[in-house]
Amino acid sequence: xxxxxxxxxxxxxxxxxxxxxxxxxxxxxxxxxxxxxxxxxxxxxxxxxxxxxxxxxxxxxxxxxxxxxxxxxxxxxxxxxxxxxxxxxxxxxxxxxxxxxxxxxxxxxxxxxxxxxxxxxxxxxxxxxxxxxxxxxxxxxxxxxxxxxxxxxxxxxxxxxxxxxxxxxxxxxxxxxxxxxxxxxxxxxxxxxxxxxxxxxxxxxxxxxxxxxxxxxxxxxxxxxxxxxxxxxxxxxxxxxxxxxxxxxxxxxxxxxxxxxxxxx
Numbered sequence: 001x002x003x004x005x006x007x008x009x010x011x012x013x014x015x016x017x018x019x020x021x022x023x024x025x026x027x028x029x030x031x032x033x034x035x036x037x038x039x040x041x042x043x044x045x046x047x048x049x050x051x052x053x054x055x056x057x058x059x060x061x062x063x064x065x066x067x068x069x070x071x072x073x074x075x076x077x078x079x080x081x082x083x084x085x086x087x088x089x090x091x092x093x094x095x096x097x098x099x100x101x102x103x104x105x106x107x108x109x110x111x112x113x114x115x116x117x118x119x120x121x122x123x124x125x126x127x128x129x130x131x132x133x134x135x136x137x138x139x140x141x142x143x144x145x146x147x148x149x150x151x152x153x154x155x156x157x158x159x160x161x162x163x164x165x166x167x168x169x170x171x172x173x174x175x176x177x178x179x180x181x182x183x184x185x186x187x188x189x190x191x192x193x194x195x196x197x198x199x200x201x202x203x204x205x206x207x208x209x210x211x212x213x214x215x216x217x218x219x220x221x222x223x224x225x226x227x228x229x230x231x232x233x234x235x236x237x238x239x240x241x242x243x244x245x246x247x248x249x250x251x252x253x254x255x256x257x258x259x260x261x262x263x264x265x
Contacts, residue, residue: 015202015203015204019204022056025052025056026116026119027115029052030115030116033046033050033118034119034122036122037122043103043122043123043124043125044101046119046122046124047102047123050095050123051095051096054091054092054093054094054095055096057089057092058089058096061089061196063093063208064208064209065208065210066208066209066211067097067213068210068211069213072186072213072215073099073100073186074186074216077150077184078148078150078151078181078183079152079183079184079185080155080174080178080181080185081094081098081154081186082154082156082185082187082188082234082238083155083156083188083189084162085156085190086162086192086193087161087193087196087199089196093190093193094154094188097211098211101151102151102152103124103126103146103151103152103153104120104154105126105128105143105154106120106125106127106128107127107128107129108127111127126142126146127139128140128173136173140173140176140177140180141180143177144177144180147181147183148181148182153177155177157171157174157235158171159171160199161194161199162199163199163200165194167238167239170235172227175230175231178219178222178230179219179223179224179227181219182219182220183219184218185216185219186213186214186216186217187213187217187234187237188211188213189238189241189242189245190211191209191210191245191246192208192209192210193209195207210245212242212245214241215237217234217237
């Protein structure tokens with residue numbers, strides 16, 4: 001048996017082990033979240049169970065998480081966390097290591113997955129139809145009311161995972177929600193998760209996820225006419241934090257720009 005084949009077999013065994021661990025954790029912890037709901041309708045216990053689920057996925061795959069900027073987290077007030085989206089391990093990393101209660105704003109398709117979707121509903125996560133239907137507007141208004149009542153939410157404003165590792169254009173929905181809620185937006189940059197699990201791939205690698213939390217950006221005086229300006233301000237804040245942990249600017253979206261930067265460097 002060649003060394004290359006041995007490495008490949010070991011890699012496949014590792015990948016199967018990690019997915020099996022996530023699957024078992026979902027089957028065990030998901031129903032616990034549902035069972036806990038009558039005792040904890042606000043989902044605080046459900047969030048703790050979700051935090052454990054995230055840490056199981058990180059531990060099984062040998063992923064380390066480094067967090068900077070915890071001093072920027074708002075104390076005793078709701079906020080909207082906005083993060084770039086590198087890969088699925090962003091979810092596990094934020095669940096496991098963002099030290100506060102929060103809910104996810106997630107696409108409605110996830111809520112139809114057996115066990116996982118039931119647990120997300122029980123934990124109080126918010127379903128959004130990205131098609132922009134009347135139900136989407138109603139869901140956003142409901143989310144805004146819950147945020148004003150003290151709930152924090154996490155949103156990936158890119159809408160989906162980055163295909164190339166660079167920060168993509170932002171969608172407007174999360175900024176509409178933040179303006180309606182009149183709560184600060186906390187920008188978060190994540191790097192490293194794409195190398196652990198790239199988009200459209202089921203293969204898994206160990207590694208390190210780096211999270212950097214930026215200073216909150218107020219929305220108290222913003223109206224809908226300020227939405228585009230707010231969106232650019234938040235994107236610039238996330239891009240700045242992203243550059244601090246990677247050395248790469250968010251504007252390097254095209255292959256031409258990336259190659260030019262390499263030649264200049």
